[in-house]
Amino acid sequence: MRIAFFGAEGKAGSAVVARLEAAGHEVRGIEVGDEPDASGCDAAVDFTTPEAAPANVRAALEQGVSCVVGTTGWEPAELGAFAAEKGLRLFVAPNFSIGAVLMMRFAAEAARHLPRAEIIELHNEAKKDAPSGTARATAEGMGGDPSIHSVRLPGLIAHQEVLLAGEGQLLTIRHDTLARESFVPGVLLALEKLPGLPPGLTVGLDAIL
Ligand code: NAP
Numbered sequence: 001m002r003i004a005f006f007g008a009e010g011k012a013g014s015a016v017v018a019r020l021e022a023a024g025h026e027v028r029g030i031e032v033g034d035e036p037d038a039s040g041c042d043a044a045v046d047f048t049t050p051e052a053a054p055a056n057v058r059a060a061l062e063q064g065v066s067c068v069v070g071t072t073g074w075e076p077a078e079l080g081a082f083a084a085e086k087g088l089r090l091f092v093a094p095n096f097s098i099g100a101v102l103m104m105r106f107a108a109e110a111a112r113h114l115p116r117a118e119i120i121e122l123h124n125e126a127k128k129d130a131p132s133g134t135a136r137a138t139a140e141g142m143g144g145d146p147s148i149h150s151v152r153l154p155g156l157i158a159h160q161e162v163l164l165a166g167e168g169q170l171l172t173i174r175h176d177t178l179a180r181e182s183f184v185p186g187v188l189l190a191l192e193k194l195p196g197l198p199p200g201l202t203v204g205l206d207a208i209l
Helices: 011-022 053-062 077-085 098-111 133-141 180-196
Strands: 002-006 026-030 043-046 067-069 089-092 116-124 147-153 158-166 169-177 200-203
Touching: 002 011, 002 053, 011 026, 011 180, 043 053, 043 180, 053 067, 053 077, 067 180, 077 089, 077 200, 089 180, 098 116, 098 133, 098 158, 098 169, 098 180, 116 133, 133 147, 133 158, 169 180
Parallel strands: 002 026, 002 043, 043 067, 067 089, 089 200, 116 147
Antiparallel strands: 116 158, 158 169
């Protein structure tokens, strides 16, 4: 595939791009200050910032290119509607790690039995949004309104604990991203499934697993 990649030189972007190229995809990296030119590409991918992603996605959709977005901390509903109008796809996942998706599923199941729960999410100090998209999606899946505590420290990548309390017991569900390569299989899967998705917005890796 020919892929326009917004944020190709970022921490997540560079790890994903290396693997996309190794898998034989042709990647056009687009950085700050570059024209957001995705024309002629089969798909666009965005791992930038909550401020930059909406304009990048809009530009790609205007050029007739469907998008896979990992950037968190923005609201994709309006651009999802724009994609639907144009018969294009917008796939957004707050977390591309399979382990994190399983953590969210297990937390949703556990919350049915242990409703007193809180979430601790820990990320690198450079992360711009808090709470994380994964923590918000986890809380939503748990149905209630668990408190979310955000930690931002150097050296971390992406980590989350869901603590569920019952009488005399505590269940902890934890996921640790140890390397950004953990996002690669999810991004590859999203790119593969993108043409078969319904036009408009699809949210979450869960929807395509
Ligand atoms: P990062 O290292 O800061 O990378 C962001 C990159 O985007 C930088 O290279 C930045 O360039 C570039 N950028 C900023 N504005 C741009 C624009 N208008 N057009 C093109 N490129 C632009 O951050 P990161 O850790 O890779 O994370 C990026 C985003 O992905 C965050 O929202 C993060 O939460 C999210 N993320 C999601 C997942 C997931 O699984 N869904 C996984 C990891 C990260 P400069 O450095 O020059 O500003």
